Amino acid sequence: MDASKIDASKINAGDRALDGAEVGRLRQALDEQEQRSLRLLADFDNLRRRSAREQDAARRDGRRVALLPLLSVLDTLERALAVGSTDPAFYEGMAATHRQFMTALREAGAEPVDSVGQPFDPSIHEAVATSPSDSVEPGTVVRELRRGWRLGDELLRPAQVVVAAAPKARDPWR
Amino acid sequence: MDASKIDASKINAGDRALDGAEVGRLRQALDEQEQRSLRLLADFDNLRRRSAREQDAARRDGRRVALLPLLSVLDTLERALAVGSTDPAFYEGMAATHRQFMTALREAGAEPVDSVGQPFDPSIHEAVATSPSDSVEPGTVVRELRRGWRLGDELLRPAQVVVAAAPKARDPWR
Numbered sequence: 354m355d356a357s358k359i360d361a362s363k364i365n366a367g368d369r370a371l372d373g374a375e376v377g378r379l380r381q382a383l384d385e386q387e388q389r390s391l392r393l394l395a396d397f398d399n400l401r402r403r404s405a406r407e408q409d410a411a412r413r414d415g416r417r418v419a420l421l422p423l424l425s426v427l428d429t430l431e432r433a434l435a436v437g438s439t440d441p442a443f444y445e446g447m448a449a450t451h452r453q454f455m456t457a458l459r460e461a462g463a464e465p466v467d468s469v470g471q472p473f474d475p476s477i478h479e480a481v482a483t484s485p486s487d488s489v490e491p492g493t494v495v496r497e498l499r500r501g502w503r504l505g506d507e508l509l510r511p512a513q514v515v516v517a518a519a520p521k522a523r524d525p526w527r
Numbered sequence: 528m529d530a531s532k533i534d535a536s537k538i539n540a541g542d543r544a545l546d547g548a549e550v551g552r553l554r555q556a557l558d559e560q561e562q563r564s565l566r567l568l569a570d571f572d573n574l575r576r577r578s579a580r581e582q583d584a585a586r587r588d589g590r591r592v593a594l595l596p597l598l599s600v601l602d603t604l605e606r607a608l609a610v611g612s613t614d615p616a617f618y619e620g621m622a623a624t625h626r627q628f629m630t631a632l633r634e635a636g637a638e639p640v641d642s643v644g645q646p647f648d649p650s651i652h653e654a655v656a657t658s659p660s661d662s663v664e665p666g667t668v669v670r671e672l673r674r675g676w677r678l679g680d681e682l683l684r685p686a687q688v689v690v691a692a693a694p695k696a697r698d699p700w701r
Binding site: 372373375376379380382383386387389390393394396397400401404407408409411412413414415416417418419420422423425426429430432433436437438439440443444446447449450453454456457458460461462 | 546547549550553554556557560561563564567568570571574575578581582583585586587588589590591592593594596597599600603604606607610611612613614617618620621623624627628630631632634635636
């Protein structure tokens with residue numbers, strides 16, 4: 354058989370088979386690429402949402418880091434004011450500083466935690482002592498030793514409190 | 528012509544042409560999808576980088592928002608301390624509060640701006656007055672009226688300063 358004589362119909366059939374395989378391969382590759390794009394799009398959306406959340410968290414974290422050490426400064430100022438002074442003019446200057454301090458903390462988004470008279474709440478109160486009482490319900494906060502602060506929905510630091518315990522039962526033998 | 532008699536070779540040729548067109552179409556679609564994935568991947572990387580930067584910025588912004596109103600509280604405290612008091616014990620309590628305030632601000636990342644004795648720098652100093660001087664170079668900060676503060680590389684607020692001017696020329700007729 355003459356090698357130069359080619360059976361055209363066979364070549365066509367061969368090409369035909371090749372094209373068919375190529376179509377299959379391409380369809381699969383296209384399908385994979387489409388799936389990949391969809392996953393990337395979903396990842397992208399997730400990242401965008403997470404990024405917005407993380408930005409809010411970072412902003413709050415920045416405020417928290419800045420405010421926490423300053424709360425102790427306010428504590429010191431309040432302890433000194435509680436002692437009082439023999440110099441009324443100077444004392445008034447410090448009382449004004451204190452009022453401005455409270456306002457600045459509120460401007461920064463911090464709010465004092467309610468404690469005295471409230472039911473003890475372990476999510477915002479830290480009980481450092483109990484005290485028997487017959488004037489208030491057991492479990493009520495009767496004294497605040499250190500003010501607690503919130504920052505938005507978060508707790509900056511818990512209030513340190515004394516909680517009412519049930520009054521001691523009277524000794525029936527006395 | 529009998530409609531039920533089909534010329535198989537023509538159908539094959541037709542299929543062949545269809546497959547060829549399909550391969551072209553699929554190759555183009557695949558190419559577009561690949562381009563799309565690449566763009567998404569690039570967008571994703573950009574978003575991730577931008578998101579990290581924005582998070583840093585948000586954290587700094589949170590600190591800035593918290594600290595700015597508190598700098599005014601420190602100003603008030605310092606003005607009162609500058610006046611002095613006739614009650615040394617109370618005064619010392621307030622001086623301690625002041626020291627703790629400075630430490631807390633530094634803990635929060637804030638640093639005072641250098642001013643007195645430095646060349647006037649409009650990026651960190653705000654000139655509120657000039658004062659003739661023959662003891663220092665003109666353009667030197669000679670007095671600080673309000674302390675300036677930085678937060679990392681950023682300025683929280685400029686220092687308000689008095690800047691040395693050239694001394695007045697002596698009047699030759701006197």
